[in-house]
Amino acid sequence: MSVYLQCLSHTPLVGHVDPAPEVLAEVDAVVREARQRIARFAPELVILFSPDHYNGFFYDLMPSFCIGMAAHAIGDYGTAAGPLDVPRELAEACAAAVLEAGVDVAVSYRMQVDHGFAQPLELLLGGLECCPVIPVFVNAVAAPLPSFQRARLLGEAIGRFTRGLDRRVLLLASGGLSHQPPVPELAKVDARMAERLLGGGRNLPADERAARQQRVIDAARAFVEDPHSLHPLNPEWDQAFLDLLVGGRVAELDRLSNADLSRLAGRSTHEVKTWVAAFAALSACGPYRAEARYYRPIPEWIAGFGALSARPVGQADA
Numbered sequence: 001m002s003v004y005l006q007c008l009s010h011t012p013l014v015g016h017v018d019p020a021p022e023v024l025a026e027v028d029a030v031v032r033e034a035r036q037r038i039a040r041f042a043p044e045l046v047i048l049f050s051p052d053h054y055n056g057f058f059y060d061l062m063p064s065f066c067i068g069m070a071a072h073a074i075g076d077y078g079t080a081a082g083p084l085d086v087p088r089e090l091a092e093a094c095a096a097a098v099l100e101a102g103v104d105v106a107v108s109y110r111m112q113v114d115h116g117f118a119q120p121l122e123l124l125l126g127g128l129e130c131c132p133v134i135p136v137f138v139n140a141v142a143a144p145l146p147s148f149q150r151a152r153l154l155g156e157a158i159g160r161f162t163r164g165l166d167r168r169v170l171l172l173a174s175g176g177l178s179h180q181p182p183v184p185e186l187a188k189v190d191a192r193m194a195e196r197l198l199g200g201g202r203n204l205p206a207d208e209r210a211a212r213q214q215r216v217i218d219a220a221r222a223f224v225e226d227p228h229s230l231h232p233l234n235p236e237w238d239q240a241f242l243d244l245l246v247g248g249r250v251a252e253l254d255r256l257s258n259a260d261l262s263r264l265a266g267r268s269t270h271e272v273k274t275w276v277a278a279f280a281a282l283s284a285c286g287p288y289r290a291e292a293r294y295y296r297p298i299p300e301w302i303a304g305f306g307a308l309s310a311r312p313v314g315q316a317d318a
């Protein structure tokens with residue numbers, strides 16, 4: 001078994017509200033180089049950790065974590081739509097191993113996913129079906145949220161499962177870093193929106209989908225003008241988080257409460273738990289070396305935008 005890790009922020013605002021051309025070029029280069037490293041590694045299996053944004057998971061039944069046995073991307077914000085290539089028996093074995101390890105993950109045989117899953121598959125692998133992928137949902141928006149510790153234990157359990165596979169496995173994480181786009185909160189919305197969050201928002205009609213996306217695009221434009229129109233990005237917190245991952249100190253995040261993280265860096269920053277799970281999975285395969293660190297706050301994308309790769313110590317570039 002060999003393993004490679006790539007974490008990358010996602011944002012559906014690409015192409016809708018873009019930063020200056022030089023920033024776009026910088027991010028393009030980061031993504032291109034990550035894609036090239038992944039191509040050299042030539043993964044035979046991807047394990048993709050991502051959140052959802054009330055497109056596939058709702059309050060009618062909201063798990064902390066869910067592994068897909070089959071999955072389909074909805075194509076929000078112009079991202080790719082269609083089925084993912086999920087190796088069902090392997091996904092079943094992964095879920096069984098995680099449960100056996102004491103992490104009560106849910107399973108879905110009809111997982112619906114959004115830009116959180118689709119964007120990294122498109123950018124880093126060339127499409128939804130370019131490589132077999134086990135999708136792992138991490139709830140990062142719908143309170144009550146899983147803790148950092150549970151995300152780490154999920155990752156470690158998946159890492160131990162990965163260790164037993166005779167394949168090249170790519171661990172991907174999608175989301176974060178500091179940010180708070182206008183994602184609704186059940187406790188604060190009116191009855192109509194509450195009904196959406198309870199499951200009525202699944203498969204929105206085109207006009208409602210367009211209105212929902214336009215609200216976020218408008219919020220991004222306003223955020224560029226006024227960094228206090230949303231929770232401000234927090235580059236200091238983001239860099240400290242990256243330091244912890246690079247230094248192999250992911251367990252130190254166990255001490256950070258969900259409330260404190262929301263206060264410090266914004267409510268959607270919980271998406272970084274996908275990175276925590278991926279790094280924990282890698283650490284279950286032995287000591288690692290991080291590489292290709294990138295960070296820039298990009299208000300146009302409502303994102304503390306980061307990327308980080310890692311491989312086991314002693315495992316050479318392909």
Ligand SMILES: O=C(O)/C=C/c1cccc(O)c1O
Nearest residue numbers: 010011012053181216301302
């Ligand atoms: O509108 C949504 O569903 C989410 C938008 C968004 C915006 C910026 C960064 C992210 O991670 C997002 O998911």
Ligand SMILES: [Fe+2]
Nearest residue numbers: 053116175271
């Ligand atoms: Fe997101």
